[in-house]
Amino acid sequence: MSTATMSRNSLWEVSSRVIVYSAIGAALYGILLVAQVPIPGTTVSVRPAFALVPFFGYAFGPIVGFFTGLVGNGIGDQLSGWGALTSWNWSIANGLVGLIAGLAPMYLSRWTNGSLRDRAIGGAIAGVIAVIIGFLFTFTDLIIQAGQVTVGGVTSFYITVVVADIIATAILVPILVYAWEPVKDRLGR
């Protein structure tokens, strides 16, 4: 059920498989958020777990991706004590990243239907595009809470997060695709 074999109609199907993959994606994202790699000289940390959001979207479709990002971020906030709903804008932004990555067959069909290498590269490209577009939603946080979009806000909110998440996505999504696709074939999915 990877993007490579997914028809456009089946992208929006909500089956038991979609629900279970969504729940696993969200739980893993929430759990693995404990691991963070600080970028030296900055206050920014790269979260390797973030790569799960575009990966689950890319591999299992937009609904799984959206759920993984939305609920996974909420779970991560819940586990850290911040409260699942306090940063709802960021959860939606994470969800959008998964959703956009899941729509890759619509805008990256050349890559998603190609060889394993193409699909792995396609995953990285879809993930990067999804991060750049999806996190634009965090501007609602600036507008609603700070009342304006300032250079400081853009720098501290958007750019730092996007750069850190692009790094995690570009490195880890292809690795996850390379690891998952042979297993998927063996399992006959």
Added chain:
Amino acid sequence: MNIAPRYLGRGSWLARRDPRVLILIVALFIFTVLQVWDIRFLLVLVVVSVIYYRSAGIPWRYIRRNWTVVFVFIGTLVVVNAIFAGGATAEIPLEDAHVIFTMPILGTPMSAESISLAVTLFLRYLAMATIGFPVAFAVAPADFGVAFRRLGVPEKFAFGIDLTFRFLPSLAADFQTTVDAQRIRGFDWSAGASGFLTRLRRSTPVIVPTVVNAIAGAEDTIDAMDLRAFGTGPRTWLRELRFDRTDRLTLLAFAVLLAVFTVLGFAGITSELYVFPFLLDLANR
């Protein structure tokens, strides 16, 4: 590794409420706070949020670290914003602002208006975080699925939320097993890793097996759900949720608070930034 939601408020007044109350109050309160720019009224909301938070009975010693993170996060955000704003606010350009001093090294002017805005923003974030904490610590993890379902979230997605919480302990255990297995093979996440890219790459021996195993092992759950005809009709939930009188009164109180502050906001009473007079005096000296 203990990765699980901590139900620290168990048995408290707030934990005895219907979980929908806690979720709805976050929404009501956030919309209330967002309309307030006058710090004097904001302080009232901070007091309300602290009283509400105290009713969750969350022991301080367990969440000291969480609060430290909140203060550091909000503080950083507000300070960075103030530096980049350069003494101006959305309504008041730098030419009309009352500059008090210029930051050394950076040369950024700090005005009475930008400092007042920074303090106001800090309190807005703090009030919202305070009201959000009880959701993390005073709602039983098993109640989230049914609570969202009763709030109108589609059945399958509400079940997905429930399933996510149920997966947490087993997947956390799998993660720990993978870490231990890799350690036996000599894996150490940070040892010898010079750059952050190397450290990032070194996370793959833990993350990839955990993820692939979890997905491959999902087949049993999928089969079990299919065998029970998941999604073919409306499902029932073991936990029944009912608002009692206290739940209704609590919700009503927060709804009234929202209504009052909405009216005050439209009347222009709370919607203007309050600039501390002593800062204006300082700027005029």
